[in-house]
Each structure stands twice: as structure tokens, then as C-alpha cells.
Amino acid sequence: MIKPKVMTIYGTRPEAIKVAPVIKALDNDERFESIPVSTGQHKEMLEQVSTMFGISPKHDLVFMKPGQGLNEIVSRAIAGLDSIIEEE
Secondary structure (H helix, E strand, O other), X not given: OOOOXXXXXXXXXXXHHHHHHHHHHHHOOOOOEXXXXXXXXXHHHHHXXXXXXXXXXXXXXXXXXXXXXXXXXXXXXXXXXXXXXXXX
16 A cells, blocks of 8 residues: 655744644654655754654755845745655
8 A cells, every 4th residue: 555645844943843743643643654854944943843852854955045035945945845756
């Protein structure tokens, strides 16, 4: 049986705190394959949350650069997901 894959994408500490229970529930549910993806927006803060909740991203988009605006963040995130979706 092929399990449906569920990709959870987060980048900030507040987002990670909110989705951590969802990721843990997916990890513990045999019906699904959980694919956590970090945008890498707040790497140091995300590591704290990941350690606290026992989660770790399977993929990291690593697209942050100094001075980029919100539109650039969103467009780079969407573009970065192409290869991950293809791989998965």
C-alpha cells in the first residue's frame, strides 16, 4: 500500500510551534508519510523548537539572504519546492 505523503512547510519559530503537533501526529500515524520542510528563515530559533518537540526537517530550502523582501521570500520558497516535490 502506498502511503499518502503530507508535506508540512514552516520557517519561523511561531510556525514551527504551531505545526510541531501536526508533524508529530503524522509521524505517529502509519497511514501517512510525513515530510517536514524548513524554509530556513530563522535557523537558530527553529533548532530550539525542533529539539524541544523532537522534530527535524527532511528538507531545508535554505533560500534566505540579507535584505530580501516578502515577495522574494515567497517566490524563492515556491521555486525551491519544485525539486523537493519532484524528489518526493
